[in-house]
Structures are given as C-alpha cells and as structure tokens.
Amino acid sequence: MTADGFQMLLEGAWITVWISLLAIALxxxxxxxxxxxxxxxxxxxxxxxxxxxxxxxxxxxxxxxLFLFVALPAIGLDIDKYTASVLTLTLNTASFNTEIWxxxxxxxxxxQIEAAQAMGMTRGLYFRRIMLPQMFYTALPALLNEMxxxxxxxxxxxxxxxxxxxxxxxxxASQTYEPLPPIIIAGVIYMLSIGSLVRxxxxxxxxxxxxxxx
Amino acid sequence: xxxxxxxxxxxxxNITKSFGALQVLHGVSLEINSGKTVSILGxxxxxxxTLLRCIxxxxxxxxxxxxxxxxxxxxxxxxxxxxxxxxxxxxxxxxKVFQSFNLWPHFTVLExxxxxxxxxxxxxxxxxxxxxxxxxxxxxxxDKRDVYPYSLSGGQKQRVAIARALAMSPRVMLFDEPTSxxxxxxxxxxxxxxxxxxxxxxxMLVVTHEMAFARDVSDEVIFMDQGEIVEQTTPDRxxxxxxxxxxxxxxxxxx
Amino acid sequence: xxxxxxxxxxxxxFANGFLNSVVLFVASTIGAFVLGGLMVNxxxxxxxxxxxxxxxxxxxxxxxxxxxxxxxxxYGLPSFGIKxxxxxxxxxxxxxxxxxxxxxxxxxxxxxxPNGQSESAQACGFYGIKMFRRIILPQLILNxxxxxxxxxxxxxxxxxxxxxxxxxxxxYAASSVQSMYFVPLQPFIIAIALYxxxxxxxxxxxxxxxxxxxxxxxxxx
Numbered sequence: 001m002t003a004d005g006f007q008m009l010l011e012g013a014w015i016t017v018w019i020s021l022l023a024i025a026l027x028x029x030x031x032x033x034x035x036x037x038x039x040x041x042x043x044x045x046x047x048x049x050x051x052x053x054x055x056x057x058x059x060x061x062x063x064x065x066l067f068l069f070v071a072l073p074a075i076g077l078d079i080d081k082y083t084a085s086v087l088t089l090t091l092n093t094a095s096f097n098t099e100i101w102x103x104x105x106x107x108x109x110x111x112q113i114e115a116a117q118a119m120g121m122t123r124g125l126y127f128r129r130i131m132l133p134q135m136f137y138t139a140l141p142a143l144l145n146e147m148x149x150x151x152x153x154x155x156x157x158x159x160x161x162x163x164x165x166x167x168x169x170x171x172x173a174s175q176t177y178e179p180l181p182p183i184i185i186a187g188v189i190y191m192l193s194i195g196s197l198v199r200x201x202x203x204x205x206x207x208x209x210x211x212x213x214x
Numbered sequence: 215x216x217x218x219x220x221x222x223x224x225x226x227x228n229i230t231k232s233f234g235a236l237q238v239l240h241g242v243s244l245e246i247n248s249g250k251t252v253s254i255l256g257x258x259x260x261x262x263x264t265l266l267r268c269i270x271x272x273x274x275x276x277x278x279x280x281x282x283x284x285x286x287x288x289x290x291x292x293x294x295x296x297x298x299x300x301x302x303x304x305x306x307x308x309x310k311v312f313q314s315f316n317l318w319p320h321f322t323v324l325e326x327x328x329x330x331x332x333x334x335x336x337x338x339x340x341x342x343x344x345x346x347x348x349x350x351x352x353x354x355x356x357d358k359r360d361v362y363p364y365s366l367s368g369g370q371k372q373r374v375a376i377a378r379a380l381a382m383s384p385r386v387m388l389f390d391e392p393t394s395x396x397x398x399x400x401x402x403x404x405x406x407x408x409x410x411x412x413x414x415x416x417x418m419l420v421v422t423h424e425m426a427f428a429r430d431v432s433d434e435v436i437f438m439d440q441g442e443i444v445e446q447t448t449p450d451r452x453x454x455x456x457x458x459x460x461x462x463x464x465x466x467x468x469x
Numbered sequence: 470x471x472x473x474x475x476x477x478x479x480x481x482x483f484a485n486g487f488l489n490s491v492v493l494f495v496a497s498t499i500g501a502f503v504l505g506g507l508m509v510n511x512x513x514x515x516x517x518x519x520x521x522x523x524x525x526x527x528x529x530x531x532x533x534x535x536x537x538x539x540x541x542x543x544y545g546l547p548s549f550g551i552k553x554x555x556x557x558x559x560x561x562x563x564x565x566x567x568x569x570x571x572x573x574x575x576x577x578x579x580x581x582x583p584n585g586q587s588e589s590a591q592a593c594g595f596y597g598i599k600m601f602r603r604i605i606l607p608q609l610i611l612n613x614x615x616x617x618x619x620x621x622x623x624x625x626x627x628x629x630x631x632x633x634x635x636x637x638x639x640x641y642a643a644s645s646v647q648s649m650y651f652v653p654l655q656p657f658i659i660a661i662a663l664y665x666x667x668x669x670x671x672x673x674x675x676x677x678x679x680x681x682x683x684x685x686x687x688x689x690x
Contacts (some may be wrong), residue, residue: 054668058664059626059665070654117302118308129333210364211364
C-alpha cells in the first residue's frame with residue numbers, strides 16, 4: 001500500500017471519529033431527556049417515546065440514513081449527507097440510550113432519595129445534586145457499550161456517499177488493486193478504538209462496584 | 215425560635231397508617247419536650263420505623279396530625295397537602311439518621327456534610343465548611359473529611375450521617391435503628407456520639423434495639439407493639455417493672 | 470399514478486427483498502447458534518492455550534464492525550483465490566460474526582451455572598455433546614433469553630448491510646424502488662415497518678421463553 005493510501009485511510013478514520021463523537025455527544029443527553037419523559041408518564045409524549053424506542057431499536061442504520069437523506073429534502077428540509085449521517089446515528093443511539101437511562105433511573109435506590117428529602121431537599125434539587133451524578137456513574141459502562149455498537153454500525157453512512165473508514169478501503173483498492181491491506185488496517189484501527197472503549201468500560205465497572213456501598 | 219420548655223418540640227396526634235389491607239399504625243400519639251431523649255422500643259414489625267417515617271412525612275400517614283414547634287407537618291390546618299417546597303422546608307428542621315446510613319457515595323465526607331446547608335439553607339460555603347469541620351471533630355472523624363464513603367467502616371459512616379444531619383441545626387433528631395446494621399464491635403462508637411448529643415441537650419427520638427442505651431440515656435421510653443403504644447414511662451419503671459404482659463415478654467427476650 | 474400505487478405495483482420487489490432478508494436472518498440465526506454453541510466449549514476449555522485462543526478470536530471479532538468483516542470475506546478472500554458470491558459471503562459473514570457474540574453470551578451464562586449441573590448430568594450417564602445439548606444448552610438459552618433476543622435484533626439489522634455488497638434484501642428493494650420512481654417516503658417507511666414487525670415478533674418470542682424460564686424457576690438464585 002502506498003503513502004497515499006495511508007493518508008486516505010487516516011482521512012476516512014477521521015470522518016468516522018468526528019461523526020461518531022458528534023452523535024454520541026448528542027445522543028447521550030437526548031436519551032436522558034427521552035427517558036425522563038418516559039418515566040414522567042407525560043401523556044402522548046411518553047407514548048411517542050416508547051414507539052420511537054421500539055422502532056429505533058429495530059431499524060437498520062443503513063435503512064434509516066437512506067430514508068432521512070431522501071425523505072427530509074422531500075418534505076422541504078434540505079440536508080447534506082453529513083447532517084443526515086449525524087442525525088441517523090444520533091437517533092439510533094439515543095433510542096438505546098433512552099432505555100439505558102430509564103433502567104438506571106428506575107433502579108436508583110430509594111434510600112438515597114429519602115436521605116435527600118429528609119435533609120430538606122426539593123425534587124429538582126435532589127434530582128440535580130444527588131440522582132443525576134450517581135445515575136451518570138451507574139449508566140456509564142452501559143453507555144460506553146452502546147458507543148462501541150454505534151461505531152460498529154457507523155459504516156452504514158457510506159451508502160449516502162460518505163467516505164468513512166470502511167468505504168475508503170474500496171477507494172484505495174480501486175487504485176492499488178490490492179483490497180486486502182487497507183481492509184486489514186482499517187480493521188485494526190476499529191479494533192484499537194473499540195478495544196480501548198471496552199477496556200475503559202471494565203475499569204469503570206470495577207470502580208462503580210467499589211463506590212456503590214455507602 | 216426559643217420556646218418555653220413546656221411546649222413540645224414535636225407532637226404526633228393519632229397517627230394511622232396502612233399498607234394495603236395491613237394496618238401498621240393504629241392511632242399513635244406522642245410528644246417530646248425540648249432537650250429530651252425518647253426511646254421507642256418494640257419487636258420488629260411493631261410499627262416503630264413507620265412511625266418515624268410518618269413524622270417527617272417520608273411516609274404519608276392515613277390520618278392524624280404532626281406538629282413541629284406547633285407548626286403542622288405535611289398538611290395545612292385546612293387539610294390541604296403541603297407542596298414539595300413547604301414539606302422540604304419543614305423536613306430541613308428535623309434531622310434523620312437511617313439504619314442503612316444512606317450517605318451520598320459521589321460526595322466526600324465533607325461534601326456530604328455541607329451539601330444540604332449550602333444548597334437548602336443557603337449557608338455560604340466557607341461558613342458551611344467551618345461548621346462541618348467542627349461537627350466532624352465532634353464525631354471523631356476530622357481526618358476523614360476528604361475520603362469517599364465507600365472507604366469508611368459502618369460505624370464511621372453512621373457518625374458521618376449524624377454529622378450530616380446535625381449540620382442543618384435541627385430542632386429534633388430522629389434516629390431509625392442507627393446501630394442495627396453495624397457489626398457488634400462498631401455499635402459503641404455510634405452510641406457514644408448519641409450520648410454526647412443527649413448530654414448537650416439535643417431533642418432526640420430514637421428507635422432502637424439497644425436496651426442499655428434506652429435505659430441509661432433516655433428520659434422516657436415508649437414501648438410499641440402491633441402498631442400501638444403499649445407503655446409510655448420512665449426507663450427505670452419500664453425496665454424494672456413493666457406493667458403489661460407484652461412488655462414483660464419483650465424484655466424477657468432481649469435481656 | 471400516486472406514490473402508493475407505485476408501491477402496490479412494485480410489491481413483488483418488496484416481497485422478494487423481505488423474503489431474502491428473512492431467509493438470511495433465519496439461516497444465520499441457526500448457523501450462529503450452532504457455531505456459537507460449539508465455540509462456547511472452546512471458550513471454557515480446560516486447556517488454557519485453547520481457551521485463550523478462543524477468547525482472542527471471539528473478542529477480536531466483537532471489536533470489528535460487521536461490514537468490515539464482510540468486506541474481508543467478499544473483497545479480501547479473492548486475494549487468496551477464494552471467490553465467494555455476494556449471497557454466500559453475506560450469509561457466511563452473518564454466521565461467523567454473530568456466532569462470536571452468541572458464544573460470549575452463552576459463556577457468561579455458563580460461568581454462572583452451578584457445577585453440580587454438569588456433575589449430576591455425568592452421574593446420570595450423560596457425557597460429551599449429548600450432555601451439552603440436552604442438559605447445559607437449554608439452561609443457558611433459558612437464562613439468557615433477553616440478551617439473546619437483543620442479539621437477534623442486531624443480526625436482523627446487520628442483514629441490511631449486505632445491500633452494500635449487492636445482496637438483494639429488503640433495504641436494497643426499497644432503495645431500488647425509491648430511485649427508479651423517485652418516491653421519497655413510502656419505500657423506506659415500508660422497509661422500516663417490516664423490520665420493526667420482525668423485531669416485535671422476536672421480542673414476543675423472547676418474552677415467551679423468558680416467561681417459561683421464570684415459571685420453571687430460572688433466574689431466582
């Protein structure tokens with residue numbers, strides 16, 4: 001493989017990285033918001049979220065990104081392929097994150113809330129100061145796990161013409177007529193980044209278990 | 215607000231509470247005067263803890279009234295339920311210590327103690343820290359101020375929990391079996407702190423299984439069984455000469 | 470002709486794509502369970518070199534995106550003179566890739582199974598493959614039904630990736646109807662609805678298995 005090929009691989013990797021990171025940065029808080037709407041049992045809105053989670057979980061990213069890329073302009077929302085990709089990954093990961101946040105919320109120990117109530121804290125205050133930080137620590141391993149799935153599904157965005165770390169291997173092969181080397185290198189890059197997330201997840205899981213007893 | 219000693223700090227009138235078909239409190243009333251320590255004894259399932267939970271409205275009683283310094287708790291005199299904010303303001307004036315400590319694991323010891331004074335009472339942080347350090351010294355844990363709760367022993371956790379409750383300068387302290395979750399060798403250090411508090415004139419309502427503590431420290435003993443108060447008397451009379459058969463059986467089992 | 474008329478006219482294309490997706494999904498589910506069931510024995514081998522090799526392989530696969538693995542089979546293998554058609558590469562990819570997940574899920578569950586289960590089975594004269602198939606595997610599946618259900622949904626979704634290597638599955642069908650007639654909304658709405666329907670079916674089955682497991686007292690230790 002040529003130096004040019006390496007350059008292209010790095011560019012593809014960079015696109016995968018920034019699109020995934022943006023989707024994670026949007027999808028984690030969005031999932032929290034959706035989960036709170038669900039647990040609050042707000043009429044209509046919470047049913048919509050339930051439906052969204054169920055459909056979102058089942059929809060392949062490739063189908064969703066094609067749909068959004070074609071459908072949104074048709075209803076007057078002009079979006080480019082990058083926006084469509086970020087939106088797709090965000091909607092997908094947020095549907096999984098909604099469930100992660102929801103189960104974290106539902107399993108939050110009542111005794112912690114009672115301690116806050118007994119100290120004269122109002123709902124908003126103890127949610128912000130006592131529940132949210134602890135929920136974050138509890139949910140983090142599962143959120144990280146979902147991030148690895150997001151990255152593993154991200155090659156789907158190639159179908160709308162984005163040259164990400166997976167698609168770029170085709171481009172390189174079409175110049176060198178040697179498809180195997182770029183695919184292997186791309187695979188190694190994926191393994192390194194996902195592997196480090198998995199490792200981080202284990203470390204945090206251990207730490208969480210240690211902190212849990214108060 | 216200083217009040218004459220004759221007015222009770224805490225008063226509960228005819229509290230009833232059911233969980234589904236199971237009635238756990240059958241019209242319980244009690245009063246505590248300022249500076250007194252009252253122990254509530256009784257077999258498990260007698261409704262002691264539920265009574266304590268009703269007093270600061272962690273559990274909503276089905277009927278009855280509660281007053282702190284003469285002000286109603288939980289319901290307005292017209293029967294209307296208090297808002298979250300009003301309830302919080304009243305609870306801020308009662309300290310509660312839980313059987314399972316319930317420290318906040320994401321805060322250090324010091325942060326646990328200053329959290330409510332700063333966030334609820336609006337005490338300036340520097341002042342809250344100064345007060346917290348004094349309280350930690352009082353419970354013998356000044357050197358633990360910057361560690362996280364997970365690294366403490368049960369007895370240390372409970373002492374931090376006491377300091378946390380005291381930091382709100384409460385009118386009354388409610389203890390819900392504060393030593394029941396502790397290993398036997400750690401019970402003493404927590405009871406010692408509670409003894410000091412009594413001596414300093416803190417008003418305390420203590421649900422406990424520690425007979426020695428109830429006998430030596432409290433001004434009054436309440437014996438509960440099956441959701442009602444069976445005896446209410448001085449510790450001397452209760453321990454040397456219990457009047458009811460139920461109390462006699464209970465004491466026979468615990469001594 | 471309205472957009473929906475086009476969809477009705479092109480219905481055979483959807484039916485065919487959906488059928489292909491379902492066939493891929495069912496075949497790869499069976500394959501992944503068989504292969505995963507075999508591999509879990511490697512993951513728990515008493516020989517540490519075997520165990521470590523299987524862990525390395527399973528963990529490695531689980532860190533790869535599905536599509537890059539399919540690329541490896543479809544574009545990479547010809548370098549070794551092995552040329553697979555898109556369908557074969559796709560199916561093989563689904564089976565091998567997801568068997569790693571299945572094996573890992575079953576291993577986690579087997580690790581928590583009391584030792585007495587194998588011992589009592591051995592005491593009854595069971596051994597080897599028969600013991601695994603009749604005594605161990607059913608328990609592992611009952612214990613992990615919800616997680617396996619999630620994995621099935623991932624497997625279903627991964628079939629859609631195969632359109633990139635020109636397998637004519639459901640998303641491929643939707644995409645071709647969309648671009649042939651410039652109908653922006655309906656084709657993908659139908660595709661998503663069909664994926665959703667299959668996932669609801671999977672969830673229903675999982676709930677059934679889970680209930681059976683609970684009725685028999687699983688998950689109460």
